[in-house]
Amino acid sequence: MQGVISSRRGAALYLMVWLFLGAALGGVTVAVEDAAWPNALIFAIPVTLVYAASAGFSAYYLCRAYPLAERGAANVLLALGAAAIVSTLLWSVVVRGWNEACRLLDAPWAGIEFTPQMAILISGLGVLLYGLLAAINYLVTEFERARGAEHRELQSRLMAQDAELRMLRTQIDPHFLFNSLNSISALTSQNPKGAREMTLQLAGFFRQSLSMEAHKKVALEQEMALIRHFLAIEKVRFGERLSLLEEMEDGAGFCLVPPMIIQPLVENAVKHGIAQLPEGGWIKVAARRAGTLLHISVDNAVDEDTPSGAAKDGNGIGLENVRQRLACAYGHEAGIHWARTGAVFSVAITMPAETKEG
Incomplete structure (x- = not known):
């Protein structure tokens, strides 16, 4: 995740994507729970942003710990699957807790009816989003590795070019000195x-x-x-x-x-x-x-x-x-x-x- 949000532009884009996902979850909540739009958005957007931060950091460090080039596919899938399940379970607890806290306000715009269908939706969405975060982190990691290799290759080429230029320039002085000494030698007697x-x-x-x-x-x-x-x-x-x-x-x-x-x-x-x-x-x-x-x-x-x-x-x-x-x-x-x-x-x-x- 740090690679994605390492710049202000990346962080702003990351936040906008998750706000959009939160609004989309709110729309699904309206359809599934027949909730009002204010209730659905107050329920969906905060918990989505919490998952964006927690699951994002989890996927980032897990991808660094299990690089594709060094770990087997089975080990990577097993680690990602376990992390996705744990993250989803924790997120489900946060979602239920947030909804209950909203309902305690006893306001018409706070809280929704949390049905089993909604629980299944949250669980499936959590696993899916975690997988997408892992895939993005792997893509960013491979891109940074390729860019680093390209940069190192460019540096090597520049160093080799500088060495060749220095070698070619050192050929000038001895060549000229040889000709000049010959001229001085010819003038010495005359x-x-x-x-x-x-x-x-x-x-x-x-x-x-x-x-x-x-x-x-x-x-x-x-x-x-x-x-x-x-x-x-x-x-x-x-x-x-x-x-x-x-x-x-x-x-x-x-x-x-x-x-x-x-x-x-x-x-x-x-x-x-x-x-x-x-x-x-x-x-x-x-x-x-x-x-x-x-x-x-x-x-x-x-x-x-x-x-x-x-x-x-x-x-x-x-x-x-x-x-x-x-x-x-x-x-x-x-x-x-x-x-x-x-x-x-x-x-x-x-x-x-x-x-x-x-």
């Missing part, structure tokens, strides 16, 4: 000052990326600040050969994205695009919000003479990592596509447009 500056920039980059690590999602403008910091590192090596173009439409910068979701794409653009061009090239990052969707694109110049498959293979690790992270974070609501057209390699990301306010 440009020691540049290598020292790049080392300091690298330390600052990781300091900033660690501050974002504690958040599952960050604003796109924070992600772009990290991109600018990353390209400042690369500019030590490339100088004027590397340029960044930004096209951020109003409102897009406030949208939330997984941390370092664009950085691998920009890193790929540098390593497999700009680095392969003697004269250098450009990287363009654009973002726009279209209703409930956020569209992000990363385009970069590539060597037009390089076979298209080579660019795709070289970008495979970063692109696959981003694809998996989007799938973990958004499921089928997000996607990533890439293609090469002439001397331009393009990556397009679509994801739900979420904001801190939303």
Whole structure:
């Protein structure tokens, strides 16, 4: 019963049902005993509410003591049958006592003639209502158990998803660090000052990326600040050969994205695009919000003479990592596509447009 009336809405509904049953018993009393409506209702409604409370609690605790999954059907039926009989006998005593108390008032609106037919009706109704209460409690118990199992399964999925996201994010830093250390190693003999500056920039980059690590999602403008910091590192090596173009439409910068979701794409653009061009090239990052969707694109110049498959293979690790992270974070609501057209390699990301306010 506690499961049924655990909320105000459930308790109100439970009371309304039993008031209706009390009124129905009053109507039957009018038909069986030829009693007046006031007498029948004063007789029927109070005793029905008493049975609602006593039998309801009895059925609730009995169903908890005899769960269907752990007790045999014979044991459950025997226990329920015995409890129904005892509850009905006690209710019959209460019904007779209440009727006698009403008749002692010697008022025309109080009390009825309690005949054997009425006694049989009360007994049969008591057993039937107890069985219905037991069935409702078993249904509520099974529903709560199924909902609890579903909740635990959802929690397990979320924990597994979080673990996978953390694993995928940890792949980013070592991959980027490996490439950066190679660049520093190359600069050490040719440009020691540049290598020292790049080392300091690298330390600052990781300091900033660690501050974002504690958040599952960050604003796109924070992600772009990290991109600018990353390209400042690369500019030590490339100088004027590397340029960044930004096209951020109003409102897009406030949208939330997984941390370092664009950085691998920009890193790929540098390593497999700009680095392969003697004269250098450009990287363009654009973002726009279209209703409930956020569209992000990363385009970069590539060597037009390089076979298209080579660019795709070289970008495979970063692109696959981003694809998996989007799938973990958004499921089928997000996607990533890439293609090469002439001397331009393009990556397009679509994801739900979420904001801190939303």
